[in-house]
Amino acid sequence: MKKLVLLLLVAFTALSVEAAKPKKIIVYTKEGCGRCKYVEGYMKENKIKHTELPISKKENQTAMWTLLKEDGLKGSVTMPVVMIGKKLYYNMKDLKSFVAKLK
Numbered sequence: 001m002k003k004l005v006l007l008l009l010v011a012f013t014a015l016s017v018e019a020a021k022p023k024k025i026i027v028y029t030k031e032g033c034g035r036c037k038y039v040e041g042y043m044k045e046n047k048i049k050h051t052e053l054p055i056s057k058k059e060n061q062t063a064m065w066t067l068l069k070e071d072g073l074k075g076s077v078t079m080p081v082v083m084i085g086k087k088l089y090y091n092m093k094d095l096k097s098f099v100a101k102l103k
Helices: 002-020 034-045 058-070 095-100
Strands: 025-029 051-054 081-084 087-089
Touching (some): 034 095, 058 081
Parallel strands (some): 025 051
Antiparallel strands (some): 025 081, 081 087
């Protein structure tokens, strides 16, 4: 019984530590995209750690479309595409509200 309690405590602690880690943020951007520029500017201004991947690079574009198709997108996408942890965000209507939640 003590071993079971100890194992559960260790597992719970590991989950808590994992949940406390900041999630990696990736922003797929397109040259000339005002929405992309807005998100990038907001992230830099608020010192939010992230990685920008311009889709002008073929490998970034391929990776983005692969993720979108795996997420069930059928059709076009409004940029930018943002990945937080393993969750994708795209076609965001209210970009200001979206980025405000990233602080």
